[in-house]
Amino acid sequence: MTDLSKLPGVDPEVPNAARMYDYYLGGSHNFAADRAAAERVKSAMPFAVDVARANRFFMIRAVRFCVQEGIDQFLDLGSGIPTVGNVHEVALGINPQARVAYVDNEPVTVASAAALLEGEPRVTITMADIRDVDAVFAAPGVRDLLDLTRPVALLMVAVLPFIPDEDDPAGLAERYRSRLAPGSFQVLSHGSADQDSSGTAAAAEVYRRTANPVKARTRSEIAEMLRGTELVEPGLVDATEWRPEDTTGGQHRMMLAAVGRIR
Template sequence: MERPSWAPEQIDLDLPSAARMYDYFLGGSHNFAPDRAAAQAAIGIIPELPAVMRANRAFLRRAVRFALDSGVRQFLDIGSGIPTVGNVHEVARAIDPQARVAYVDTDPVAVTHSRALLADDPYTVVVEADVREPERLLADDGLRATLDLDRPVALLMVALLHFVGPADDPADLVRRYGRALAPGSLLAISHGTGDGRTAESDAMLRLYADTANPLTARTRDEVAALFDGFEPVEPGVVFLPLWRPDEADEVPARPERFCSYAGVGRKP
């Protein structure tokens, strides 16, 4: 496969990436043939998958607006992915032009494009780091120059923690991030589940096992446990489309078909 000029040398073009598959699901162009093939295979398992990804993006927008309505003006978006329409800074700036955002990802394509897009933006930073290294990530000079961790921050872990396996203890990771945040900070999580779609979930786990980002599905109770140290915001942890839908959002008759939970918590 010929390497495009925008593709960093260190990435493996033959190994599908969750970030580039997500870009494909959302109609983006920064993906490769193996990403598209894996994404199409995933759609073969769950035909609603593009709609699920759009619903996930809609949840991100609603969580950002909720944070702004709550007085939070700083955002830490871990697993931010490849820039697409409706990024955190775009949603936030519609309400507060000086809202500050730190984008974090491990995918070099996502980082490269985010940095190019935001090069002239004084209120954003793009950090290449791994969610599994909280102390290192939070100590990044660019992040510290952009966000004031002594003031409330909205920590966004949207469609991220299902890529963290049990051995890395995602609940402990979230607690470590939470300890570094000021009271009044918010935590927004969306997370894949097999609840309601066990057979499809098992097939999806097998598919993603052959990508750079294997999946771990979790139950509602397991997702709710990730909010330890945060007080749940109504309506709690619910299927993805049911978290405070806007009037313009389509609420499906069978929300469990969206195979994801979502919730927001506040640090007391």
């Protein structure tokens, strides 16, 4: 097994959002600095683990919804370190013909996904910065896997908080949507700045000193990221309230989530 801390582009001393998220979800692809930073976030926001889990479970339900709507292609931006309920496992579990293109810019994420996906022709992982839309669509893992003349589910799950205002996250979402066929879906979740401002501010301060400063945003800013889509029921809601299947996860109102149909 490769020593993940020695991968090019990895500084195990600098906490990283992908590996902190892996730690919240109980994964093992994280280093001491990631765990220490994640523990500081948990002190500021004791329900940080619940939020991460609620986000992940929302994503799983949303992927299932998309497959049931006939979607068999997924573009997952900021896909994260493989963990419970990976998109391809959920999608291919229902439709073995589904295809999934993962994209992330964190080397441990890409290496662990590549190892997991070896010998899996229907699923790719591409190392790219999602702000470079042309590079994402030109990458072989995306270009050769997805047929953009047919609908795609575009996943932007807990990734746009890492895109700063100056990079215009709503405009970025728009640029992705504009490449997709009518009948595609956008799946979005984003940290909400409307609640618990002291906890979120303290957590943001921890992230400010990581490789990935994070920004929670207001409901109207998050709604802008779905501009022009037709939101499926129940609209833009707390992640725990999006078509819930059970009552686990609690309702901390820290993560807004929605699925929009692209017209």
